[in-house]
Amino acid sequence: MQLGHDQLKDIDGLTFYKILGSGAKNGFSAKPNFGTYVLLCNWESEIQAESFFSENNFFKEYQERSCERMTVYMHSAEVHGTWDGKTPFQKNAELAMDKPIIVLTRARIRFRKLLSFWSRVGSVSQSLESYDGLVLSIGVGEWPLIQQATLSIWKTQKEMMDYAYKNSKHREVVALTRKLNWYKEEMFARFVPYKFVGVWEGKNASEFMPE
Numbered sequence: 434m435q436l437g438h439d440q441l442k443d444i445d446g447l448t449f450y451k452i453l454g455s456g457a458k459n460g461f462s463a464k465p466n467f468g469t470y471v472l473l474c475n476w477e478s479e480i481q482a483e484s485f486f487s488e489n490n491f492f493k494e495y496q497e498r499s500c501e502r503m504t505v506y507m508h509s510a511e512v513h514g515t516w517d518g519k520t521p522f523q524k525n526a527e528l529a530m531d532k533p534i535i536v537l538t539r540a541r542i543r544f545r546k547l548l549s550f551w552s553r554v555g556s557v558s559q560s561l562e563s564y565d566g567l568v569l570s571i572g573v574g575e576w577p578l579i580q581q582a583t584l585s586i587w588k589t590q591k592e593m594m595d596y597a598y599k600n601s602k603h604r605e606v607v608a609l610t611r612k613l614n615w616y617k618e619e620m621f622a623r624f625v626p627y628k629f630v631g632v633w634e635g636k637n638a639s640e641f642m643p644e
Contacts, residue, residue, distance in 0.1 A: 434470045434495075437472075440489075440491035441491070444485060446476050446478055446480075446481025446485075447474055447475070447481070448475045448477060449516075449519070449522075450473060450474045452472055453470065453473060454469075454470055454574060454575075455469040455572060469571070471573045475522060503641075504631055505628075506626065506627055506629075506630075507535050507625060507626040508525050508526035508624060509524055510527060510534075510623050510625050512620070512622045514618070514621055515618060516539055516618070517618075530589065530591045530594075531589050532589060532590065533589065533642065535584065535585070536623055536624075537582060537584055538582060538619075539583075539621075541618040541619070542581060542615055543616065544579065546614070547579070564596050565588075566591075566592025566596065567588075567592075568588060568641055570585040571584055571585075586641060590623075626642065
């Protein structure tokens with residue numbers, strides 16, 4: 434996957450991208466998962482994205498090496514912070530409490546804070562598993578241990594916020610983030626998904642779009 438950087442330069446309509454690996458189990462692990470990757474892209478239009486998916490030789494090679502692929506189409510609704518000093522996503526959608534939402538949290542962890550961070554993040558990922566409102570969640574990152582991100586899909590924004598503000602483990606880690614100054618850089622973004630295509634763990638991707 435990391436060999437893809439040269440191939441993803443000067444792609445028509447592609448304004449920002451990240452090639453992300455994942456962790457073991459549900460992704461929230463210091464151990465890598467060499468079987469699951471995420472290609473996160475920001476496009477000027479869906480037409481340009483579709484052209485890339487259908488015609489780009491490098492992306493076709495990704496598909497040939499994959500047994501499954503799921504593509505999620507989404508509009509940006511809320512962004513705070515930066516990624517590599519940039520704010521890559523511009524708001525073009527409105528959130529609704531009773532509609533699906535995708536949440537992206539990303540951080541560059543300070544090297545001297547790695548032990549403190551990883552000793553606590555496991556309890557938060559485990560607390561996610563008991564929430565009915567969670568459709569899918571995976572921990573990903575640009576580099577193991579240091580540059581980490583979380584992508585989660587929720588049935589509704591209300592259920593996501595119930596978890597974020599009422600779950601004790603999550604609230605504890607949010608407080609520790611500020612107190613212990615874990616992050617050198619961070620970004621939090623919310624998106625409105627509108628189309629799911631492909632397969633994830635044997636399940637048709639259209640089933641991930643809650644009605």
